[in-house]
Amino acid sequence: MSQTPPKPHHHGDLRAALIRAGIDILQTDGFHGLSLRKCAARAGVSHAAPAHHFDGLAGLKGAIAHHGLTLFREAMVAASKDETDDLARLKGICRGYLNFVAARPALFRLMFGFESHEIEKAAREIDDAVAYDVLRAACAPFVRKDLPAPILEAQVWSLIHGYATLYLTGNFLRDVHALPEQEAFDQVMAALDRMVSL
């Protein structure tokens, strides 16, 4: 895509404005509300203008996801940075994960929903690392010879990702979601105690 717009001509910086518009629309109108034409309208340009900055809708979604990943990382960092204990820190990461899901459901859906398959794949692999590193660091203290880092990370990531998505969609887990939110989270995340114990 056009990663170097050196000097904006008409708008100012349309590319950034469209991404901002997209994130706003996701928050306001939900995932369905996002469309190229609405982003264009909100940015005050014509309906086909975005085509010059993104490779169609998939390209715009890719750019939004790219930006969203830094917000995602920030949420996890913020929720874990005050923890000193290794386990509490890991749970803080998960707490941040869930906070992000609750705060920006549509953006999360764009980033991690099945749609991510159709998103511009190029930069994705690099971007993912931005968020994944946070988890990796939090998992590091628990790595053992019989529990390699990639496996542990996959286990933890699967657990929190699964819980977050089931939480978001309301599928299954009704008994648990009937509990107060924090208690439900704590009880499910208690699985980490065992997964990580000697």
Added chain:
Amino acid sequence: MSQTPPKPHHHGDLRAALIRAGIDILQTDGFHGLSLRKCAARAGVSHAAPAHHFDGLAGLKGAIAHHGLTLFREAMVAASKDETDDLARLKGICRGYLNFVAARPALFRLMFGFESHEIEKAAREIDDAVAYDVLRAACAPFVRKDLPAPILEAQVWSLIHGYATLYLTGNFLRDVHALPEQEAFDQVMAALDRMVSL
């Protein structure tokens, strides 16, 4: 919706035909390929005919998800029924879960993607139980006083659901997915050993 179509007039049983068409289209053209008009065309009726059997697209998706849930259940039962050991049986359920995801990705996405939010909600809560009961039964042997059934179920469901969706979308977990599929599955599901152990 029309839950009692006592005597078909024109088509034969258009409702069932549309659901079948929908599942076929999901398998052939992927999630995006599904549309009311295409289902109608494949069933040999006009584009607006489905409206008389389903409450719009959400209604059709709901009906497809309803049917898909029984296939989903069958996949889990089939993969676990020959196991006698309790833990192996639980892992068989998870194996069946992943098998289903691999075999019918678009249908799975319709059922458990974020789209399920917009799906006809009415029957969903009852339907869910159809599949959830399989998991519940497999979890039952491991329930203890300090590990109530709903919590354990939520932990197991979150783990396999998270792994399956990350597997499907290709987000994160690259190191693990570089492994042979069965080995990756086994290693991640080893977390169950610990979660369930005394």
Added chain:
DNA sequence: ATGTCAATATTGACAGTGTCAAGTTTGCGG
């Protein structure tokens, strides 16, 4: 058999959507 009537399906229209092919404006570099 005949007429009634509701369920079933068709047709045509409408507002959206993404995307493409042209044209138009803008402003920088020679």
Added chain:
DNA sequence: CCGCAAACTTGACACTGTCAATATTGACAT
């Protein structure tokens, strides 16, 4: 000042879901 390319607009196309109006069908009562 002029060219020229980047940025943007305009108009069209095919496709989508949805609705209102119409036509058809088949069962049931008389």
